[in-house]
Structure formats: structure tokens, C-alpha cells
Amino acid sequence: xxxxxxxxxxxxxxxxxxxxxxxxxxxxxxxxxxxxxxxxxxxxxxxxxxxxxxxxxxxxxxxxxxxxxxxxxxxxxxxxxxxxxxxxxxxxxxxxxxxxxxxxxxxxxxxxxxxxxxxxxxxxxxxxxxxxxxxxxxxxxxxxxxxxxxxxxxxxxxxxxxxxxxxxxxxxxxxxxxxxxxxxxxxxxxxxxxxxxxxxxxxxxxxxxxxxxxxxxxxxxxxxxxxxxxxxxxxxxxxxxxxxxxxxxxxxxxxxxxxxxxxxxxxxxxxxxxxxxxxxxxxxxxxxx
DNA sequence: GCTGTAACCTGTCGGC
DNA sequence: TGCCGACAGGTTACAG
Numbered sequence: 001x002x003x004x005x006x007x008x009x010x011x012x013x014x015x016x017x018x019x020x021x022x023x024x025x026x027x028x029x030x031x032x033x034x035x036x037x038x039x040x041x042x043x044x045x046x047x048x049x050x051x052x053x054x055x056x057x058x059x060x061x062x063x064x065x066x067x068x069x070x071x072x073x074x075x076x077x078x079x080x081x082x083x084x085x086x087x088x089x090x091x092x093x094x095x096x097x098x099x100x101x102x103x104x105x106x107x108x109x110x111x112x113x114x115x116x117x118x119x120x121x122x123x124x125x126x127x128x129x130x131x132x133x134x135x136x137x138x139x140x141x142x143x144x145x146x147x148x149x150x151x152x153x154x155x156x157x158x159x160x161x162x163x164x165x166x167x168x169x170x171x172x173x174x175x176x177x178x179x180x181x182x183x184x185x186x187x188x189x190x191x192x193x194x195x196x197x198x199x200x201x202x203x204x205x206x207x208x209x210x211x212x213x214x215x216x217x218x219x220x221x222x223x224x225x226x227x228x229x230x231x232x233x234x235x236x237x238x239x240x241x242x243x244x245x246x247x248x249x250x251x252x253x254x255x256x257x258x259x260x261x262x263x264x265x266x267x268x269x270x271x272x273x274x275x276x277x278x279x280x281x282x283x284x285x286x287x288x289x
Numbered sequence: 290g291c292t293g294t295a296a297c298c299t300g301t302c303g304g305c
Numbered sequence: 306t307g308c309c310g311a312c313a314g315g316t317t318a319c320a321g
Binding site for chain 3: 002003006034058073074075076077122124125126174176183184185186233234236237256279280
């Protein structure tokens with residue numbers, strides 16, 4: 001599912017419920033996600049208070065009051081949903097079985113009465129528990145690139161980051177070691193906004209015409225992310241907000257999943273789909289050069 | 290170190 | 306209706 005806007009939408013939905021709450025019980029219903037759960041995962045969480053919920057790239061980080069952090073990644077199909085607990089005694093977990101759904105892998109019961117459930121059909125997501133002081137050097141974060149919505153990511157910074165890479169620009173935009181947070185949808189959308197072909201090499205951001213392209217692309221990245229976050233992310237197959245509401249940004253795609261349709265620009269052509277790095281790229285071959 | 294590819298797992302959709 | 310293959314928003318391991 002999620003790229004940065006979807007994860008940020010999830011964070012904004014979860015934060016008011018999680019921050020300040022104590023974790024009373026954790027039920028791991030299926031432990032074999034892409035990355036195995038750490039030892040004693042549930043026991044180490046129970047009794048802990050969540051101080052703050054923040055985001056780094058596509059990761060959610062719940063800071064705990066014991067100096068550890070619960071790290072979660074939604075993979076391709078992960079989601080959280082919030083429900084209120086049933087009255088005490090309704091069942092052992094205050095969470096009626098009838099309300100559990102297929103692929104509900106972890107259930108958190110909080111001191112404020114909320115029940116937060118992690119669901120992930122494809123099980124590409126992960127959950128980990130790490131000391132806060134070691135987060136930056138952990139395997140999840142040590143090689144991550146810059147945040148794409150950072151104001152400091154302007155044209156020159158983008159060119160400096162990517163200009164030495166020989167891979168296609170679209171592939172480089174999705175490389176989390178360079179820019180952490182963009183994915184397949186928003187890389188295509190940002191390139192359309194910048195009128196740059198996804199087939200150009202990343203080196204096109206340096207040299208002749210490079211600074212201008214880099215400035216347009218940085219602007220395109222910032223704009224598309226800001227608009228997508230405002231719209232609650234994009235809901236295609238899996239993504240929903242924590243209250244079940246769907247995001248709206250999929251209605252604003254200029255190129256993604258629009259193969260064969262007319263470009264939104266008057267001087268555009270017909271949207272094409274190509275495969276780059278094993279994944280679909282959508283672009284207008286006429287207005288993106 | 291860089292690049293491309295396959296694999297992880299499950300659900301959905303289109304074609305036959 | 307049922308089967309099969311392709312494909313899906315991410316990440317990592319591995320080969321060249």
C-alpha cells in the first residue's frame with residue numbers, strides 16, 4: 001500500500017489515540033511477517049506508555065516510556081484500524097472475535113479503551129522493538145536517504161543526491177537510500193509535474209539543463225506529496241485511513257494507472273505504461289521529455 | 290559499489 | 306463457473 005502520504009495519513013489518525021495511552025495487552029495472532037517479531041514482543045510492550053508517534057520515511061515509530069521504540073512498516077498491504085473495546089467481560093481480550101477480520105496479525109488494547117489492529121494480507125509489513133538510542137543505526141534506518149518533503153530538498157540538493165546515478169530517474173526516485181518515502185505512484189506523478197521523462201538517467205539532473213530539471217522535479221515532489229497528504233493519501237486496493245475512510249488522491253492522478261488515456265495537458269499525448277526496475281511506470285511521452 | 294532480477298505472500302482481475 | 310497467469314502501493318538478497 002503505502003508511500004509517504006499514506007503512512008503520514010495513518011500516523012495522523014493513530015496519534016491522537018496512541019499518544020499518552022498505555023498498552024494494556026498485545027495479542028500477536030500471526031508472528032510470521034516478512035521480518036520475524038523480536039523475542040518477547042508482546043511482554044515487552046505490555047504496561048508501556050506511548051509517548052509520541054512519529055514517522056521516518058515509510059516507517060511509523062512509537063516512542064515508549066522505557067526508552068524503546070515500536071517500529072512498524074506497512075509493506076504493500078498493511079493497515080491499522082481503531083475500534084473501541086467491548087465492555088469488560090465480553091471476551092478474554094475485550095475484543096469480540098466476530099470483529100476480527102482475516103489477516104489481523106496484531107491487536108493492541110490500550111488504557112483509553114481503544115483497540116488498535118494491524119492487518120496485512122501480504123505480510124510484507126514488519127514490527128520491531130528497538131532502543132531509541134540505537135534507532136538511527138538500526139538496520140531499518142541506517143541507510144535511509146533524506147525525507148522527500150524536507151524543505152532542504154531543493155533542486156541543487158536533489159541533483160547532488162541523484163546526479164551520479166546512472167539508473168533511470170524514476171528508478172532512482174524510488175531508491176530509499178537516496179530519497180526515503182517516495183514510491184511507485186508518487187515518483188511517476190512527480191516526474192509528470194516536472195515534465196521530465198522517467199526514462200532519462202538520473203544524471204540528467206546535472207550538466208546542461210540539469211539544474212532547471214532538478215528544480216522542477218523538487219517542486220513536483222513537494223507539491224504532489226503535500227496534495228496527497230491533504231487528500232488522505234491514495235486508496236487503490238488496500239489503503240484506508242484508521243477509521244476506515246478512504247483516501248481521495250487516487251482521483252487526482254495525472255498518469256498513474258491511466259495507461260491509454262489522454263494526458264491532462266493540452267500539449268500532452270496518450271499516457272503510456274512501461275516497466276522499469278520490474279515495476280510499472282506511467283508517463284506522457286509527449287509532454288515529458 | 291552499482292545494477293538488474295527474483296523472491297517474499299495473498300488477493301484481484303481479465304482472458305480463455 | 307472455474308482455472309490460470311499477470312499484476313499489485315515495498316524491501317532485500319543475490320548474481321554479474
